[in-house]
Amino acid sequence: MTVATQPEIKPARQSTARPEEVRIALIGNPNSGKTSLFNQLTGLNQKVGNFPGVTVDKKSGYTQLTPSIRAEIIDLPGSYSLYPKSMDERVITDLLYDSQARHFPDLVVVTADASNLKRNLLLFTQLADLQLPVVLALNMVDVAEQEGVKIDVEALQRELGVPVIPMNARKGIGMAALKIVVTQQLSAADKTFYTVPADLQPLVESIKTRFGLSNDYLALQYAHLYKSLKFLNEEDIAWLGEQLEQAGFKSNARQAQETIARYTRINELLLDAVRVEKADKDEKFSNRLDQILTHKVFGYLIFFGILFLIFQAIFAWASYPMDLIDASIAALNSLIQENFEGPLINLLTEGVIAGLGGVLIFIPQIAILFAFIAILEETGYMARVTFMMDKVMRKFGLNGKSVVPLISGVACAVPAVMSARTIENWKDRMITIFVTPLMSCSARIPVYTVLIALVVPDTYYFGFMNLQGLVLMGLYLIGFLAAIFSALLLKVILKARERSYFIMEFPTYKMPRWKNVGLTIVEKVKAFVFEAGKVIVAVSIILWVLASYGPGDSFERAEQQALTEARAEGLTELQTENRIASHQLESSYAGVIGHVIEPVIRPLGYDWKIGIALLTSFAAREVFVGTMSTIYSIGEEENVTTIKEKLLSEKDANGDPFFTPARSFSLMIFYLFAMQCVSTLAVVRRETKSWTWPAAQLVYMSGLAYVMAYITYQVFS
Amino acid sequence: MRQKAEEHKKTRSVRDMEIGEQGVISSLEDPEMGLKLLEMGCIPGTAVKLNSRAPLGDPITIIVNNYTLSLRLDEAETILLKQ
Numbered sequence: 164m165t166v167a168t169q170p171e172i173k174p175a176r177q178s179t180a181r182p183e184e185v186r187i188a189l190i191g192n193p194n195s196g197k198t199s200l201f202n203q204l205t206g207l208n209q210k211v212g213n214f215p216g217v218t219v220d221k222k223s224g225y226t227q228l229t230p231s232i233r234a235e236i237i238d239l240p241g242s243y244s245l246y247p248k249s250m251d252e253r254v255i256t257d258l259l260y261d262s263q264a265r266h267f268p269d270l271v272v273v274t275a276d277a278s279n280l281k282r283n284l285l286l287f288t289q290l291a292d293l294q295l296p297v298v299l300a301l302n303m304v305d306v307a308e309q310e311g312v313k314i315d316v317e318a319l320q321r322e323l324g325v326p327v328i329p330m331n332a333r334k335g336i337g338m339a340a341l342k343i344v345v346t347q348q349l350s351a352a353d354k355t356f357y358t359v360p361a362d363l364q365p366l367v368e369s370i371k372t373r374f375g376l377s378n379d380y381l382a383l384q385y386a387h388l389y390k391s392l393k394f395l396n397e398e399d400i401a402w403l404g405e406q407l408e409q410a411g412f413k414s415n416a417r418q419a420q421e422t423i424a425r426y427t428r429i430n431e432l433l434l435d436a437v438r439v440e441k442a443d444k445d446e447k448f449s450n451r452l453d454q455i456l457t458h459k460v461f462g463y464l465i466f467f468g469i470l471f472l473i474f475q476a477i478f479a480w481a482s483y484p485m486d487l488i489d490a491s492i493a494a495l496n497s498l499i500q501e502n503f504e505g506p507l508i509n510l511l512t513e514g515v516i517a518g519l520g521g522v523l524i525f526i527p528q529i530a531i532l533f534a535f536i537a538i539l540e541e542t543g544y545m546a547r548v549t550f551m552m553d554k555v556m557r558k559f560g561l562n563g564k565s566v567v568p569l570i571s572g573v574a575c576a577v578p579a580v581m582s583a584r585t586i587e588n589w590k591d592r593m594i595t596i597f598v599t600p601l602m603s604c605s606a607r608i609p610v611y612t613v614l615i616a617l618v619v620p621d622t623y624y625f626g627f628m629n630l631q632g633l634v635l636m637g638l639y640l641i642g643f644l645a646a647i648f649s650a651l652l653l654k655v656i657l658k659a660r661e662r663s664y665f666i667m668e669f670p671t672y673k674m675p676r677w678k679n680v681g682l683t684i685v686e687k688v689k690a691f692v693f694e695a696g697k698v699i700v701a702v703s704i705i706l707w708v709l710a711s712y713g714p715g716d717s718f719e720r721a722e723q724q725a726l727t728e729a730r731a732e733g734l735t736e737l738q739t740e741n742r743i744a745s746h747q748l749e750s751s752y753a754g755v756i757g758h759v760i761e762p763v764i765r766p767l768g769y770d771w772k773i774g775i776a777l778l779t780s781f782a783a784r785e786v787f788v789g790t791m792s793t794i795y796s797i798g799e800e801e802n803v804t805t806i807k808e809k810l811l812s813e814k815d816a817n818g819d820p821f822f823t824p825a826r827s828f829s830l831m832i833f834y835l836f837a838m839q840c841v842s843t844l845a846v847v848r849r850e851t852k853s854w855t856w857p858a859a860q861l862v863y864m865s866g867l868a869y870v871m872a873y874i875t876y877q878v879f880s
Numbered sequence: 881m882r883q884k885a886e887e888h889k890k891t892r893s894v895r896d897m898e899i900g901e902q903g904v905i906s907s908l909e910d911p912e913m914g915l916k917l918l919e920m921g922c923i924p925g926t927a928v929k930l931n932s933r934a935p936l937g938d939p940i941t942i943i944v945n946n947y948t949l950s951l952r953l954d955e956a957e958t959i960l961l962k963q
Contacts, residue, residue: 422918459935554936669948
């Protein structure tokens, strides 16, 4: 005997929902147009928050349904069913199964791709069986029709028992209809699509009694998912475990049975509602395009061409807006300094505003990289990238999609780490984030150039191979190898949280929606500025204080000493100023720290002056050059040649040149490996939602830097 | 010769298909991965066609239920075909 579920009992929340503000959850298969619908509904009215315990962002936003009804829209991660296959998908069950949850929705809008209705309806029937108020947004109906898939919306609506709204979320068609229906449809679906098997009925009944549930399918879900449902306490879990064991409940087999039963039912309902008339035109077009774009030779050539373009863009094009931001910050600072004076003004200009500048400077790179990534995702090309690279990358514990973060890391690790978000698998994503900062970024270039110019002769081999260029290339290669082998190491160490699948829909090629591209850029920039930005500004201010203040009256004494020296040596005004700056930096807290860490860094060939530079480099690696200029009284305005000459004339205790090849190479290797970038650490913390990962990165990379620099110094000296 | 004949007797999976070849799914070998494949529409009795292979031979794309699905070879191996 089977007992039917009870459609007349609506979720408890129903009656308490205030009509003025409703909460709507958006749910659907990946590629079903869920993001487009979310963007259409909320536009720029979006905010990104956290779901506790997972790395996936909680995207929510507001939309006005009618002049008097406002709706909060929650965008849930794309999923094929209610049985979560990854950590991120658990967010869905946590939200929908706990009617007491703060964000429990009043209504669920399910997006379904009309040209692929069968598979999309699986998730829909599960939600309908939970007797949640559901509306089906039938997306891309026009596209499906062009492909010869004719859907009788009336018939479908009858079969499913819920409102079905044909629409095209990419173009914004059907939005008005959806908004109207959504304000009306606040009662639960009254059809069920799967009846709990008779032999499970006693189990389901006892779960219903214990938890006060009215819905059979929800009780069955408790049985399947009890170990991962956050709102159950230990006692409940133990009780459920016992019950299931007594009943001999086999979760896998039951899920399989349910899925097959649902597909059978869906096939029946679609018999009348959907007619497929001719072969898939779009699929054929995509297939033809794929013969070139995933070709053995041309496929990779085109892909590396695109990577080269992205790399050029974040490397070269971004430099114009970056220079502009730099210049504006400098202009603002000098304007303030000319008109006001005092220690607080220095804190404001050189501490706070300079720190803010250090955050804003990343915006052009982030915007450009995400414009490219959004386009690659939107067009469906990203799926081809994964397809082509998977076999190679998997050997190193990486994912086909890891190629984009790794290559972007050569320009800057900050946007690169953020771009790892496209990797669905948790372990693959963490490994990618962890190793990306080992790729030599553009901030290391000034350090490399100064040091290479210092010790590597500018000679040519065969008329075109420049030795300095070769050394620079070698440094990039070492960085790449370090990233790859660290990934391999992590692949072994890191325990997988979930099984890694490649099974996914291979989307057809589509034109990108510029609105989605634009909103992705805005979202990423906002996330960086507001979340990572705080840490960056805070640390920049601390570093500035360390370098600008010293214990007691050390600064005045440093100035006096510099002035005495200047008079004795007959220095010009500029030289005197530089000398003062140099002495003051030495007596600052940073200088004190430099002296303190000197014993630790001596085995690498460094003295306290380099110690200061290592410390200040944490704000950004390129600060190395500026700090070296100050400490050796070179002054700000001078170019690489002057810095080179000055550093070359620097003598050690025995009167020999201080910057020997051994010391310089050791420094280059140190900068290559060391995690000296607050911005990257802040962004890794945001992306992984934990301090463990940035801390591990700091320890691992800096430890590696120390060992490698030590070896380099010993080998060359 | 004999070995070859024996191999031929072994149940074929999607992994063994030629590009463009059609077949019908008989069962799914791996219970856990089977669930994922079922959700994606790889139901026993459904027609399946090998659509393409990645340039390095792995992963592959198949057409099932009128859409294209990509999967790795070791995943395709668990989808057994009717003789």
